[in-house]
Structures are given as C-alpha cells and as structure tokens.
Amino acid sequence: MRNIWTIARREYNHYFTSPIAYVVAFVILLTLGFIFGLVVWSSYQSALTGGGFGGPSTAPGVDWLGSTFNFLLMLTIPALTMRLVADENRTGTMELLLTAPLRDWELIVGKWLGAFLFILTILAITLVYPIILNSLEKPGLDQGLMVSVYLSVILLSAAYLALGVGISSLFTNQIAALFSTLGLFIFLWWLIGFPANYFQSASDLFTYLNTTSHLSTLYSGKISLSDVIYFLSLTALGLFTGTAAIDARRWS
Amino acid sequence: MIRVEGLTKDYGSRRALSDLSFETGQGEVVGFLGPNGAGKTTTMRILTGYMPPTEGSATVAGYDVVTESLEVRKRVGYLPETVPLYTDMTALDYLKFMADLRQIPDSEERAFETLEMVGLDSRANSFIGSLSKGMRQRVGLAQALIHEPEVLILDEPTIGLDPGQVVEVRNIIREIGKQRTVLLSTHILSEAQQICDRVLIINKGKIVAEDTPENLQARLVGSERVSLRVRGDSDGLSKLLMKIKGVQSAHNAPDGSVEFQFAPGQDVRPLVAKTIVNSGYELLEMRPVGLSLEEIFLELTREDAHRGKK
Numbered sequence: 001m002r003n004i005w006t007i008a009r010r011e012y013n014h015y016f017t018s019p020i021a022y023v024v025a026f027v028i029l030l031t032l033g034f035i036f037g038l039v040v041w042s043s044y045q046s047a048l049t050g051g052g053f054g055g056p057s058t059a060p061g062v063d064w065l066g067s068t069f070n071f072l073l074m075l076t077i078p079a080l081t082m083r084l085v086a087d088e089n090r091t092g093t094m095e096l097l098l099t100a101p102l103r104d105w106e107l108i109v110g111k112w113l114g115a116f117l118f119i120l121t122i123l124a125i126t127l128v129y130p131i132i133l134n135s136l137e138k139p140g141l142d143q144g145l146m147v148s149v150y151l152s153v154i155l156l157s158a159a160y161l162a163l164g165v166g167i168s169s170l171f172t173n174q175i176a177a178l179f180s181t182l183g184l185f186i187f188l189w190w191l192i193g194f195p196a197n198y199f200q201s202a203s204d205l206f207t208y209l210n211t212t213s214h215l216s217t218l219y220s221g222k223i224s225l226s227d228v229i230y231f232l233s234l235t236a237l238g239l240f241t242g243t244a245a246i247d248a249r250r251w252s
Numbered sequence: 253m254i255r256v257e258g259l260t261k262d263y264g265s266r267r268a269l270s271d272l273s274f275e276t277g278q279g280e281v282v283g284f285l286g287p288n289g290a291g292k293t294t295t296m297r298i299l300t301g302y303m304p305p306t307e308g309s310a311t312v313a314g315y316d317v318v319t320e321s322l323e324v325r326k327r328v329g330y331l332p333e334t335v336p337l338y339t340d341m342t343a344l345d346y347l348k349f350m351a352d353l354r355q356i357p358d359s360e361e362r363a364f365e366t367l368e369m370v371g372l373d374s375r376a377n378s379f380i381g382s383l384s385k386g387m388r389q390r391v392g393l394a395q396a397l398i399h400e401p402e403v404l405i406l407d408e409p410t411i412g413l414d415p416g417q418v419v420e421v422r423n424i425i426r427e428i429g430k431q432r433t434v435l436l437s438t439h440i441l442s443e444a445q446q447i448c449d450r451v452l453i454i455n456k457g458k459i460v461a462e463d464t465p466e467n468l469q470a471r472l473v474g475s476e477r478v479s480l481r482v483r484g485d486s487d488g489l490s491k492l493l494m495k496i497k498g499v500q501s502a503h504n505a506p507d508g509s510v511e512f513q514f515a516p517g518q519d520v521r522p523l524v525a526k527t528i529v530n531s532g533y534e535l536l537e538m539r540p541v542g543l544s545l546e547e548i549f550l551e552l553t554r555e556d557a558h559r560g561k562k
Contacts, residue, residue, distance in 0.1 A: 006352040017340060096336035096395070099300040100353045101325040250303045252263075 003102045007110025008117065011084065015118045024076040025122050031072060035064055036129045040136065062130050062141060063219040066149035069126065070156050070215055073119070074189050077157070078181035080118070081164025082174040084111045085242065089172040089249075098250065108242035112165045119157040123150070145221040152218035155231035156211070160185060162238025169245035188234075253278050253403050253433040254299060258308035261294050261457075268294045269457040271308070276450075281429035283448035283465075284437040291457040292437040293333055296405050299435070300330040313402050326354075329396035333407040335388055339381035343372060343391050346380060347398060354399040366394040370424060386417035393424065404428060406436040410443060422447050441465075453552065460552045476516050477541040480524070481509045483534035496520060496527055511541065 015021035085108070088094040097107055134141045164181045171177040193210035196203045207213050214227040259272040269291045276282045284292050298305050299312055301321040309316060315323040338346055344363055351359035367373045370390040375383060380391060389409070396404060409425065410418045425434060426447050438444055444451050445465040453461040453468075461468060482489065486508060493502035493512045498520040502512035514520045521538065528535050 002355060003353060006349065010349055014340070091336070092332065092334045093336040093338060095297075095302055095332045095334075096350075097353075099302050099325055099328070099330045099332075100350070101322050101355075102353060103322070 003106045004110040004113060007102075007107055008113035011111055011114025012117050014114070015080075020079050021118065024080060027076065028069065028072050028122055029125060032065060032068055032126055032129065035068055036132075039064060039133070043136070062133070062146050062149050065126065065129060066152045066219050067215070069123070069153050073153070073157055073160060074185045074211075075182075077119075077160045077164050078178045078185065080115055081161055081168050081181060082178040083168070084115065084165050085169040085245075086171040086174045086177045089169075090174075094249075098246070104246045105239070105243045107246065108165060108169065108239055111242070112162050112239060115161045115165070116158060119161065120154070123153055123157075142221065148218045148221050148223050151223060152215050155218075155228065156215065159231040159234035159238070162235040162242075164238070166238035166241030166245070169242040253280075254282075254310070254312050254435060256295070256299075256308070256310045259295065259298065259305050259310055260307040261291075261298065261303075262306045267457060269298075269305070272454075272457065272459060273308075274452055274459060274462065276433055276435060278433055279429070279431060280450060281425070281434045281436070281448050283444035283451045284435060284454060285439060285441070285444055285451055286437070286454035287439065290454045292454060293407055294457075295454075296330070296332075296407050296435070296437065299324075300328050300405055301325045326399075327402045329399065329401035329404045331392050331396040331406045331409055333411070335392035337380045337388055337391060340379065342377050342379055343367060343383065343394075344376040346391065347394055350395045351398050356399055362398060366398045367391075369397065370394045371420065386413045389413055389417070389421065393421065397428065402432060404432055404434045404436075406434065408437055408439075410438070410440070418443075455552070476519075477511060477513050478521060478524075479505065479509050479511050479537075479539055479541050480528070480535065481537040482528065483536055486510055486533075489528070489533065492527065492531060493524065496524055499524070509537075 085094075088097060098104075130141055130146055163184060164177075167181045167184065168174075168177045171180070188209070188211045190212070192206055193212065194206075196206035196210070199206070208226075208230065211230075214230050217224060217227055254274075254276045256275070257273050259269050260267070261269040272291070272295060284295070286292050297303050299310055299317060301317055301324050304318050309318070311317065312324045313327045315327070317324050338349075341349070344360070344367065347363035347366055348359050351362050356362050364373065364376060367376050370393055372387060372390055372394070375387060380388060383391065389412070393406070393409065396406065404425075406425070410421050413421060422443065425436065428434060429447065429449075436448070448465060451461075451463065451465050451468055452459055486504060489510050490502040490504055490512070493499050493510065498514050498518045500513045500515060502510060505511050512524070525535060525538065
C-alpha cells in the first residue's frame with residue numbers, strides 16, 4: 001500500500017508542474033463556470049417573471065454539471081494519462097521502477113491513483129457551484145440527485161483513467177497512446193450504442209456497453225448496481241491491461 | 253553473494269547469453285569485462301530482477317531472482333547503463349522518491365546523506381535536467397546506494413565522465429567495495445585493474461576468462477613489449493635490435509617508433525639502450541607497451557580457436 005501511495009503522490013505532484021494538466025483543469029472549470037452563469041441567470045429571470053410556470057419547477061438541477069464534466073473528461077483524460085507509463089518506457093526510468101521492490105500492479109494502481117486524485121481535486125473545486133445554487137434556492141437542491149451526479153463523475157473518471165493508464169502501458173510513444181485512448185473513448189461513448197438500433201436481439205448488450213446509457217441513469221438521480229458494476233469493471237480491465245503489459249515487457 | 257548457474261537468455265532467435273556460470277563472494281569487487289553486445293547488461297538485468305532468464309538460475313544474497321524477485325530487489329542497488337533519472341525533479345526529491353520506494357524511514361534525511369556521500373549536497377535543490385553528465389551519473393549512483401544494499405550492480409559506472417569524475421566515482425566504488433559485494437561492468441582494462449579483486453571476461457554470452465587482473469595479464473602476456481623512439485631516421489634500427497641477444501622480435505611501427513619484444517624476466521632494456529647509443533642513434537624515449545583489452549580479446553579468441561582445433 002505504501003508503494004502505491006509513493007507512486008501516486010509523485011504523479012499527483014507532477015500534474016501541478018505540467019502545462020497539460022493546467023489546461024485540462026482550466027478548460028473544465030471555465031466551461032462549468034460559463035454554464036453555471038447561464039443557469040443562475042435563467043433562474044433569476046424566471047424568478048423575476050413570477051416563478052415561471054407556477055411553482056418551484058424552475059429550480060435548477062445539477063445534472064448539467066455532471067453531463068458537461070463527463071463529456072469534457074472523455075475528451076481530456078487521454079491527455080492526462082498518455083505519458084503516465086509510456087514516458088517511463090521511453091526514458092528508461094522503467095528499468096528503475098521494475099528493479100525497485102515494487103509489484104507491477106502496485107506501480108499501475110499508483111499511476112492511476114495519482115491521476116484519479118487530480119480529477120477529484122478539480123471535482124472538489126466545482127463543489128462551489130452547487131453550494132451557491134443551494135443557497136439561492138428556497139427548497140434547496142435535490143440532495144439525492146447531487147450525490148448521483150457527483151458519483152457519475154467519480155465512476156467515469158475512475159474507469160476512463162484506468163483504461164488510459166492501461167493503453168499508456170502498451171506504448172513507448174505518448175502521442176500513440178493519446179490517440180488510441182481517445183479512439184477507445186469515442187467508441188465506448190458513442191459508437192457502441194449504434195448497433196443497438198439495428199440488432200434487436202443484442203440490443204441490451206450494446207446498450208449496456210455504451211457509457212452514456214449508464215451516465216443518463218445517474219443524471220436522473222438513480223443509482224443502480226448495474227451501472228456501478230459497469231464502471232468498476234472497466235476500471236479493473238484497464239488496471240489489468242496495464243499490469244499485463246508490464247509483465248509482457250519483462251518477458252520479451 | 254551472487255551465484256549464477258547455466259544462465260541462458262534468448263531474445264527471439266538471438267542468443268544473448270549461453271550457459272553462463274559464475275560466483276562472487278561477500279565483500280568482493282568483481283569486474284565484468286567484454287565488448288558491446290557481449291551480454292553484460294543482459295546478465296545484470298537478470299540479476300536485478302528486471303527480466304527473467306530463458307534457462308538456468310541465479311541467486312543474489314541467497315534469494316532466487318525469479319521466484320523471490322522482490323527479496324532480491326530489496327537487497328540490490330542497481331545503476332543501469334542509461335542512468336534512469338526524472339529530469340523534471342530536483343536531485344533531493346528524486347532521491348527521496350527512491351528512498352520512499354525502498355521504504356526507508358526518514359527518507360528525506362537519508363536522501364541528503366546519500367547526496368553528501370557522492371559530493372552533490374550543494375546541488376540538492378537543482379533540477380536533475382540542469383546537472384552535468386558527471387553529476388547525473390553520481391545522482392544515479394546515489395540512487396543505487398540509498399538503501400545500503402548488500403549487493404551493488406553497476407553497468408558502466410564511469411562511461412562518459414571526465415577524468416577527474418572518473419577518479420571520484422572509482423574512489424566511491426572502492427570505498428563501498430570494502431564491505432559490500434560489487435559487480436560492475438566496464439570495457440576499460442585499467443579500470444578493472446584499479447578497483448576489481450577479480451575480473452570475468454565475457455564474449456558472445458560466454459565467460460572466456462576469469463582471474464585476478466594481475467594473473468590475467470601475466471597469463472596472457474607471453475613476452476614484454478617496449479616501444480622506443482630515436483631522433484631522425486630509424487631505418488635499420490630494427491635489424492640492429494634483432495642482433496641483440498634476448499630480443500625476440502622487432503619491427504618499425506607506423507608512427508615512426510620501433511617496437512621490440514623480449515621474454516619476461518630477461519630484461520634487455522639496458523643492453524638495448526647501450527647498443528643504440530653506441531651505434532650513433534640519439535635515444536629519445538623508451539617505454540613499455542601495455543596489453544590493451546582489444547589485444548586480450550584477440551588473444552583469448554585465438555586460444556579458443558586453438559583449443560577447438562585440438
């Protein structure tokens with residue numbers, strides 16, 4: 001466990017010296033801030049006109065936060081994970097880590113955890129938006145919805161970061177890792193849902209594999225075991241791929 | 253401390269090591285000599301747990317490198333040939349990271365101590381990327397020493413250093429070698445002579461010779477060689493030398509000097525000097541010519557071929 005933490009801490013600190021990480025944090029926070037502004041403005045407008053369609057139905061939710069955040073994560077996580085293992089392969093520092101008293105899976109989990117903590121840091125900053133919204137509204141925000149929306153970001157970043165780390169372990173070149181990861185995300189996010197319309201018999205399977213179908217359940221405030229298992233399976237798959245890739249490199 | 257038995261490693265169809273066996277004792281500094289591609293780095297990578305052998309076994313400090321890899325890695329300090337450094341970290345942060353991976357308590361204190369040991373404490377907070385090659389090499393060495401390992405494995409520790417730094421690094425290794433087992437690879441014979449108790453010469457994945465540096469040289473050098481230089485024309489000098497009793501052979505070297513050989517123990521140098529001066533030549537220089545590693549290799553491979561014929 002201490003080894004995982006040692007690796008994770010180095011990666012986490014590394015993000016704060018890396019321009020890419022600042023750009024990612026900036027893009028996410030700026031976009032969310034912009035949408036937050038629109039949400040506040042529109043609810044202020046409807047309040048002025050006397051509560052919109054009669055009653056508290058104008059209360060803004062927080063699902064916009066989850067859907068925007070997750071979409072941006074899908075696009076930016078490849079840039080955060082591309083160098084994690086590929087760069088160690090390129091510079092030869094892998095030889096250092098593989099001859100240190102450290103298990104292969106501890107290395108991979110440590111790398112993943114460092115990136116995960118970085119995303120959680122950004123997520124923690126975004127808490128200001130629901131806190132402000134909560135104080136603006138009379139009945140306050142739907143607490144259950146808020147939990148499921150934040151859970152959607154946590155689960156998605158865990159799964160996609162693990163896949164990114166796994167792919168990064170297969171490469172020596174960061175750019176190759178970047179585009180492979182992005183390609184996989186586009187596939188999971190969007191393409192895999194298509195066949196569901198054409199193959200009725202396997203429709204459930206394609207829908208289950210599609211990331212967005214699980215996210216939309218979470219945005220509606222429902223937390224189901226099947227959705228959680230989906231994201232945790234992808235996390236395990238990514239971390240396993242990374243560990244296997246390191247092992248394969250040793251034997252080559 | 254290190255015991256290697258029948259070690260074989262194939263990279264695809266290319267055999268990098270074939271049936272390598274050797275042993276080293278505690279507190280011994282063993283030099284691993286060989287040309288590029290001889291299998292030195294491969295052997296070291298197997299011993300440090302970086303990769304498993306195709307066949308054969310190896311133990312370090314009593315632990316098997318394949319089945320007890322983590323135990324081996326805890327006890328070995330390793331400096332790979334391309335020094336693995338994070339150039340965007342400071343020297344101190346880097347060593348602290350390595351100390352943490354080694355689970356050393358008070359890692360920062362230990363990191364600083366190790367930097368002092370390699371004489372870099374004044375650059376502790378410099379980024380590794382801004383350090384000179386010699387300094388980086390020493391940071392790499394510090395990383396290998398940080399956990400006071402029982403066995404130290406160094407792949408070409410003095411390559412690319414300037415002469416002053418070479419002396420420093422050799423002194424550090426000799427100091428460490430007093431208590432710990434050191435296995436180092438080099439292709440400089442004089443380096444092996446200065447710091448190693450024993451030398452293993454490896455070629456094409458096999459050990460071709462194993463002895464103390466002195467014995468190795470004595471065994472291989474059947475005769476002593478001397479180079480001499482005179483003012484002006486040296487034509488006819490080799491013929492003159494051949495007439496002297498005890499001189500085995502003499503010939504003109506391309507650079508204008510003349511080389512001659514004599515059997516060890518029968519030093520003919522005073523006689524040669526007297527003869528040359530008496531013959532009217534002006535003697536400028538007379539110096540012994542050492543046997544270079546290249547020549548030792550030629551010698552050894554010739555021995556191999558010879559034995560093959562028998």
